[in-house]
Amino acid sequence: MSTLYDVVVVGAGPAGSAAAITAARGGSKVALIERGIYPGAKSVYGGVMYLKVLDRIVPTWREEIPFERWITKRHTMVLDGSTSVTVSYHDDGWGRHPYNGVTCLRSNFDSWFASKAQLEGVDLITATTVVDVKFHSGSNPSVMGVTLSNSDQTVGCRSVVLAEGALSPLADRLGLSSPSKNHHLTLGVKEVLKLDPSTIDERFGVPHDQGVDIEILGGLSPLVGGGFLYTNRDTVSVGVIISLESLKHHQVRAEYALEQIKHHPSIEPFIKDSMQVEYLAHLIPEGGWRDRGTLMKQGVYVTGEAASSTLALGIWLEGINYAIEMGAIAGEHATRYSEGKYGDEASRQYEDDIKRSFVGKNLKKLRFAPEVVLSNPIQRTLPILLNKTASSIFTVTDPLPKSGLIKTLYRAIKEANVAVVPTIKALLKTFWSFK
C-alpha cells in the first residue's frame, strides 16, 4: 500500500473540487484524482453557472473566475414548425455585482476550481482513472483505499468521495446508485461555434461582457427533450437534450435533432456563418431527488451528478451550483469520517445535511417536475397550442373581421387537434409540480 490520504476524491469537476477544498480545510490530507489530462477535459455542461454558492467556499470568485459572459438576458423559446413564441427577461443589473448567471468554458472553470483546491494543499492527480475502491475485511468494513489504472498499488485512504459524474461506474459497482437512475437519463449533444465577439454582441444585443441564454422547448419532434443556445465570449454553444427512452423508441439520431434546432428560422440567424470548433456529448441524470440512491456507505460518499444532483426542468436548468454545494458537504463529512468521528449514524448525517441544504430542499420540492416536463402535453401539445394561438392573434385577417380572443383560442385548440380536458389537467399538474 502506498501513500496514505485521509480523503480521496474521484473526479475534479465542480463537486469533486468543492469536496477537496472543504475536506482540506477540515484538516484532511486529500488527493483529487481526475481521469482527464486536465480538470475539465471530460466535462460538458449545458449553459449557465449560478455561482453564489461559491460565496462560502471561494468568496473572491467574482474577481477570479475565467468567465466568458455574465448572463443578462434569459429567453424561453417555444418552437413549432417554422414559428416560435418567446418569453424574454432582460436584467441589466445581472451584469453587475452580485451578478446572477455566468457562462464559462469548462476546461477553464474546472481547472481554475481545482487550482483553488491545490492552494489548500490538495494533491491534484490528473490523467489517472480510479478503477476500484478497496475495503477492509471484517464485519463492518470501511474504506481501505482506491486502485488506479496506471498502478498495481492501492492508494490508501480512510474515506472516498465519488464525484465521478453522471455515468458513475464506481458508485454503480458498489451498489450505491439508484436502480431507477438509468431510466431518467437524457443525452445532451452540443456544438461550440466560433463567431467574432462583436458579431455575438450585435446579434444578441448585449455589450461585450454580457451574454444571453436561450432555453428551447419543442422543435425536436419526434424526439422528446429540449434545447439551448448560449453565448460565450467568442463562441456560442448550441445543443439539445434528448430523453434516452425517446431516442431508443424513435431511432432518430440526437445530432439530427440538433441540426433541426440549428436550422430553425428563429435560431439560424444567431449562428449563421459560424465555424464549428467542438462537438460534445454527455448524459444528464434528470431523476433528481428520487434517484439519489444510497448517498454514503462504509466511508464512501457519493456526490454531484453521480447522486443525480441536477435540476433540469425547462424553466430552471441548474446543476453546477448543486454539484458544488453537495460536494462541499460531502468533503466536510468525509473529513469527519476519516477522523473516526462518526459511527453508524454517518450515512444518515450526510443525507440530513444534504436535505437541509438548498440542494435537498429544491430537488425534493420539485421531485415530480422532471417527468412532467418530458410528458406529452408539455412536449407536443403546448408548443403547438402556443404557436397556433399567437399566430391567430397576431396575423391580421383583413378583409375578414377579427374573431375575438375566445373564438381565436377555440380555433387554435381545434387546429392543434388538442383534447381540451386532458390538456387542462396536464397543465394543472405541471403547475402543481412546480408549486
Next chain:
Amino acid sequence: MIQRWTQSCDNDIYEKDSIITYVSMTERLSNNNFFIDKTPHIIVNQSICSGCEQRTCIHACPAELFVELHDGSIGFNYEQCLECGTCLILCSKDGALTWNYPNDGRGVSYRYG
C-alpha cells in the same frame, strides 16, 4: 464536406421530406482533440451482438461510431468516442459491451466544454 441529408419518419407530427444541410460526422468530430489509446476502452462482443435485432447502439451513439457491417456484425470505432455512455445505458443485451473509461488521460479531451 457538406452533404444534403434526408430522413423520413412515420410519425405524423414529424415533417416528412424535410431536407436540411447536414454536416458529416467525420467533419463534426474533426475539430475535437482525441488522445487515442492503444487498446479500445469499449469492446463489442460479436457473439452476443449477432443475436440482437434492436441494435439501438447504431442509432443512439451521438458520434455514429457503431455500424452494421456487411456480414451483419457490429463495427465499432472507439477512437472518436465521446465517452458519454449512451451505448452502455441503451444496450439491452447483458455482456454485449465491455465498457471502461480510457486510461492515462486518453480519449476525448475537450478544449471548450
